[in-house]
Amino acid sequence: MIPQTFDYVRARNVGDALKALAAKDGTKVIAGGHSLIPLLKFRLAQPARLVDIGHLDELRGVTEVRRGAKIGAATTYRDLLESKLLAERYPIIAEVTSGIGDLQVRNKGTIGGGLAHADPAADMPAVMLALDAQLVLRSKRGKRTVAAREFFQGAFSTAMAEDELLIAIALPPLPRGAGTAYVSFEQAASGYALAGAAAVVKRSRSTVAHCTLAMTGISDRPYLVRAAEQLVGTQGLPDAIEHVAAQAAAGVEVNGDIHAPADYRRHLAVVAARRALQKAFVRSKK
Template sequence: MRRACAPRCLPHRQAAHAGPRVGRDPAGESGRGRGRGRRRQVIPTSFDYVRAKNLKDALKAMGKSTKVIAGGHSLLPLLRFRLAQPETLVDIGQLRELKGIKRAGGGVKIGAATTYRELLESRELGTLYPLIAEVTEHIGDLQVRNAGTIGGGLAHADPAADMPPVMLVLDATFLLQSKGGKRSVAARKFFKGPFTTAMKPNELLTEIQLPAPAKGAGTGGAGGAYASFEQAASGYALVGAAALITVAKGMITRADLAFTGLADTPFLAPAAAKLVGTQGQAELIAEVAAASVAGVEANDDIHASAAYRTHLGMVAARRALAQALARAG
């Protein structure tokens, strides 16, 4: 274990708009003798750095004042702006036991430290869950996809991240581990609020478990789609909608729809169930899309008003549902 400070990185969109305290010491002093209320250098506080040799080593280091780093594209900006001030940083980026994609019981298990690039390179994942590959291409740029990990992004729980709604419609399960044991949490119960999850401070997300791909019974199949509107400068989704539809003998037997960016946490839209037992006519899809955003307390910020986000959510939902249905047919 050694003392360290994280390297500099590009400003984070949340840090850039987090309010007047960003860029100042909590006590209003620079810490360098420049006086109260003056600007300070945007650098992290010091912390203990632990490079875990194995999973057991990582779990042993977990605690209330611990942050975990793998790819770092989410955490490093928070460290730089002191929005995160951990006493200990645990590096799991090199743990092979947390990497990889493998078949299991008809479904697939993905190690939490698997990078987005590795998701895209997996032919098996692309065949069984093409929606994951489609959405992964929306995440960051080439550098982010090379370093960023699926587990890191999910644990970060950014309310505008692209992957969470996909996990919701696929009905994924997350394996959480601590030195005291392990437990499974459904993706639909994992996201609790902006940057807040069901994980305890001493727990680590180690695996994403996907059930067997949805298939239609008789004549039909399953289709998924993702539609989003992105903020031009950052590429983050103002609103995104993921849809998964199963069709059998020309009738919809399952319909799931989930949003990101619209509210303070990704969520499933119960209104999608209205499509079950129908052929998914265009006017019905439009009605379901409108009902899905009705009554939602939409985010309101410098990028989009609540009313505009609600409208974008309706359009994204309509497009995602229509495309998912077309692919299922």
């Protein structure tokens, strides 16, 4: 049951939704509703009105953009899993998505909704950082693109303005032959990440030519690990990977809660990072 009343309007197109948001009258966007409805039940969100974009075809689906891809913000996790283009170009998307929620949640929950919700323990944001995803925002004032690494600004807080709508996620091409991996330790009941790591590794002959590592669940927001660049130029041997993984939570204010005290979470961060880097390295082409 939702204790608070609100108005509801179904957008006929994106312009309709932008108009509703421009009113700045306490309107919130609903797509799949799988982040928002739980908040409404607990009065953690108290919008005056919901504008529904969940059924808008123009916001759904995965399209090929040169060697990359564009994902409509209202694309469900189920549709991500069924996308051949994503499976071929970004196998890490299926790897992370198959562990999000459960079958029913993936049928209704949307990638854009999850990203805009910005739960600090959500899995997908780390993958977006590792892939250098670009988030396309629109408002009546215009359109702008924000890199994932600048989008997440704190727990449940993003770079989006009140009148902006996330309409798409653009994924640039991965370096050729790169291997990717997402590894997480889940909180047993919720499935959210106690610590999650997304890695991209490219090899050139016998050395690592590119390495990106992003973490989630550790702090108030997902982040890129700068030390990942220290793997570049090495042979990707276990010692070199361990050296980078050991810095997975360096300089970060680590969360502690009943599920994982800060010291334990810091340990999990290192293990998740090590495993993700190892997997991505093994999966990369020599």
